[in-house]
Amino acid sequence: MVSAVYFCDGKGRPILSRRYRDDIPISAIDKFAPLLLQLEEESSVIPPCLSHDGIQYLFIQHNDLYVVALATSLATNVAQVFAFLHKLMEVLEEYLKSVEEESVRDNFIIIYELLDEMMDYGIPQITETKMLKQYITQKSFKLMKAVKKSKAAPRPPTEVTNSVSWRAPNIVHKKNEAFLDIVESINMLMNQQGQVLRSEIIGQIKVKSKLSGMPDLKLGINDKGIFSKYVEGDSDPVTTAVTEGKKKTNIELEDLKFHQCVRLSKFENEKIITFIPPDGAFELMNYRLSMPVKPLIWCDVNVQVHSQSRIEIHCRARAQIKKRSIANSVEILIPVPDDADTPSFKYTHGSVKWVPQKNAILWKIRSFTGGKEYSMSAQMGLPSINALDKPKVKRPVQIKFQIPYFTTSGIQVRYLKITEPKLLYKSYPWVRYITQSGDDYTIKLNN
């Protein structure tokens, strides 16, 4: 269990702390910065847990902050600690918009209050932002407007300890709507010849619920394992953009993970996804698929290095998607040596610029229609003197994109049934599909 939580600046010096149990000396945190420094000097392998004098320093990095949890016992559940620290950042982000050194310094009070509410004696308690916001109403300095305060003194809502701890009753919306976003992120590693070395699809189903009362939702998707029997005429079937041209085959999702509102035992036994949603936006479930995918945006990159004089880059990008689809905000990041300079570019579409901070050339194409092919060439100067012993940094070409109205896996929502037992209102589910690049959509360059 956690003894204390510290917010430290980029050098590891404490800014704010909350001590939950006094089994560690107050000076313990002062050891954190030197420990970190010492480790950095020794090697570049810095695991997120340090141990000194019987005290465990478990930390995560968030923007320019270190968030450190101190614990004494080896029996401390370290997974819980890291999960909590990440959750803490998530909650604070909803209060402060961006959590960094400056915003922490501006918002001591609200952070104290939240730390107090989210953890007691080192045991995580209530971390659901939507519920916390009902009784932690301290004004915070952020870009958003403060929550409107009610006249009555804030009290903890009774639901925080109920089995539906994430939703207040008596929520009323004029129009009852639920929005489903199915977002698939593609991670792919290719080599320069266009061979896919590995690929995976990480999918998320995000829900934005604007529903009154205590609605019970039932989601049907075309997964093999998921029971998707659907009672005709019970609610409007959702039409999808991907159905056309594709067979209604069932696909098999792996590693399904659900938001805590989903009745897991019901899913385990009957394979039905049912839940009472929190109000507002949340991620209902995520999944992973490891089916082979062909590159959606392919780049043929050709780099020629004339050492000591210049480097030439030729790049042809092709959108290998259906003609009717469009890939938006395509960004192609091509690495160049860090000592290259004086760039000159030739290109037909989008915009190209040199980003010296990243030692790369960034080619942006706002909209890229399926089947089209664009090209770009760049030339940069290299210094005539070569630093020989510098290790050659091998970085891949990174590509980012978004393709709306399209999922790679072919996942479809068959239905979303909304029942509110008391209010019996008519509700409208909306579904959107989008495919985008994951954080690892890359092309490996040969030497």
Next chain:
Amino acid sequence: MPPLDKRIKKFLKNSIRVAPKISNKGELAELRSGLVSQYPQTRKDAIKKTIQQMTLGKDVSSLFPDVLKNIATNDVEQKKLVYLYVMNYAETHPELCILAVNTFVTDAQDPNPLIRCMSIRTMSMIRVDKILEYVEIPLRRTLQDDNPYVRKTAVICVAKLFQLNKELCIELGVLEDLVCALDDNNPMVVANATASLSEINAMDPTVVSLLDLIQSHVSQFLLALNECTEWARITILGALAEYTARDCVEAQEIIDRVTAHLQHVNPAVVLSSVKVIIKNLVQIEPESKRIVMTKLSSALVSIMSTPPEMQYVALRNIRIILEKYPTLLTKEARIFYVKFNDPLYVKLEKIDILVRLVDPTNLKQCSVLMRELKEYAMEFEPEFVSRAIQGLAQLAIKCGDVKFVSKTFEILLDLLESQEALKNDCCIAVCDLLRHAVGNEKLATDACQLLSTWPVNETLLLSDSAKCNYVWLMGQYPNKFDELQDKLLCFIENFVEEEPLTQTSILVTVVRLHSKLPGSVLQNVLELATNQIQELDVRDMAIIYWRCLSMPNSDQLIAELCSSVSPQIENTLHTFTSDVLEKLLTEISSVSSIYFKPQFDGPRGAVRHHNVVRGRHIDELKDLAKNELARKANDDVLLDFDDDEEDLVSPRSSMAGGRAQSHMDDLDTLFDFGTSSSSQNNGNDNIDKGVADLNLGQAEQQQNQQQQTQTQSKINSNTQDLLDLF
């Protein structure tokens, strides 16, 4: 309606914010005047400013009474602020909190549950015995509160109270209430009560019998699991992991109930579920085991798409689980391939897992992995590359196929030639492969051909273990080296400066090759090792050789030694001993599982005792507090106050904690040693190897024992262990 001017006045009074001006000099005075201001807004602002100053590290404890005055208010927000302030000083200035005790007691009956909680939470944190006595009634009442939010806070307060004053806590009988809370109808109360009880159990296992309680509540726990928050689930799963099922039916039932939670989005819930399942897995029928294993593997894999810290925890735990169930993740290898933006610490763990999970009989999979590792070896981060090269050697040895080994060997030699920086790692890897492929002359020739071309100067090999391996190679294949004598002499020249591994290796090699070297060399090295080396292992080893040489049948003995062939290495992956492994499996997802150091079994030592202000009468304490404040008020320049503080309080017994820690360390070293000595063939354990090479017969044992008595004063556990190997 009052006249307009009155209304305006009232409006101004309520809304004007006279923000305290912060100047460097009179800050405290300014805050103080703000705190007693007639404008409520200003008072509130002043409290906020005070808390801000407190956070910035300023000692604002002298404002305590002024802040405290603001606690009597209907404004919950303001009350909260005061509590924040009080809570902060509860730890450092417990005696000041006496002043607030009456308010606490009143607040514990406030109609607003939020305030009831704040009061009880704060009160149970203040380390003054007398205050703790005031806790009794509020605590009892809040334990029975109608509101579950209050109850869930109160159950934790019992553990806090226990930490501060065990005797009082037992005397009050709140422990019984806590046990009753396990049957509460609210799952969150149940979870917090469980957490509280296990905390108490960790502090003193004699007070409550946690295991019995868990046993009698298993069904409640299983029911509550579906109903509560993610954190409560973790607590309850933690308790379930302590419980050993009666029979295979019950074990199966627990597993069935828990597997659903493998799909929770919170990775900590997933790992806790994994822990419960692993615990019960041994008991269930083999046929249902297969299904559970599939679910386990997919759950572990899913954590690979969480933040890097979580991945790290998972990877370290997977390494433990894989040792028990080596085939668990064999099909999932590609998930563990390194992504270029993974942090380095994750990358290194991934390589380790990749080599471990691969199926050694599946040549295709091995080759795929070999190609992957080869790619890694051509990256740029030195630690990563070094680990990849080590991985290549480990993989080849694990696979064992002759062709595969030679293929890896070629890769290593290629790398060796291409990059200067990789020489150290490649040298070690090549030698490891040769230890595996004993008798494969072709490999040995190839290796020596390349390695013997290096001019021997120190810049080439930097790391201790690389040098050690190089010298070992010379000893093994003396005929394949050119200018062997010069090279060896060069090492001997620096003998004293070398690190222990290299020294032992030189020692062994010189003994092995003594007939090929000038007669004085052996004597010279032995003299150096016995006279000038501080390292006991090296010195003892030299003394043993010395003894052997001076025995009557030394010629025969030495000849026997030199002709001995070291045993083939089957596996270079580090393994746990079986009891360490079993222990670690019960500690999944804890800090100990990351360090691979099982927890110390006995009671966790005395809880570090805190500076509880004890045995004073309450009035006396109040006086004390007042004096304290009066003294400070006079001191405008705030002097370092901590020294006085120390007199007040009983010294923290860091001794007790320290002792427990050292116990732990002892234990850890023991375990470390246990593992390394049991896995003789561990790549770097060259001391062990050297000793094993010696192949000393039974006859020498007595000699050694005699030896031991002579040098007994110097012998440490290390050498003891070495001797045990004979």
